[in-house]
Amino acid sequence: MKKRNSRIYNLTLTGIFAALITIFTAYIGHIPVGVNGGYVHFGDTIIYLAAAVLPMPYAMAAGAIGGGIADLLTAPAWTLATVIIKALLVIPFTNKGSTILNRRNYIAPAIAYLISHTGYFIAEAVMFGVQAAFLSGLTGGLVQSGGSMIFFLILGKTLDRVSFKSKVEVANG
Secondary structure (H helix, E strand, O other): OOOOOOHHHHHHHHHHHHHHHHHHHHOOOOEEOOOOOOEEOOHHHHHHHHHHHOOHHHHHHHHHHHHHHHHHHHOHHHHHHHHHHHHHOOOOOOOOOOOOOOHHHHHHHHHHHHHHHHHHHHHHHHHHOHHHHHHHHHHHHHHHHHHHHHHHHHHHHHHHHOOHHHHOOOOOO
16 A cells, blocks of 8 residues: 555544544543633643644644534533634644654643643633633643643653554655
8 A cells, every 4th residue: 555645544534633632631531620611631642642643734623623522522611712722732743753752742742831821821811810810720731731741752652662653654745
């Protein structure tokens, strides 16, 4: 079989990642935090993985769709903000190279934290006021992003050991 470089293959992987993001956000490790409907989850780890495997537009779609559906199922008030923020989380990552973990992808989760934290702070400030956003953002954001970073590094290292990326190689276009 030829290298997997078709749009249909990329769209199929995007759909698989969106489904995994939904499940890992809404159900697996879903821990409510704060009084404003926020929660800690493993979905961002899968968004980071999608960003390390898929070309950026596909990874953005997977993050937005998966995160958006999860919020529709669990915290609908956050859906619009989540769709925007989860799409933006993939920007610091790269799918270039033969491994999931590379120099850029080691640093990317920290930048994704800043994107996520800033985005949700703005959304929460609009919805509940600046004081509520400040108080809830200090704890939930750090726990969520820190956990996602650790799990991404563990998952990336494990998948790199079995050459996962070469088995699901996609077109970079």
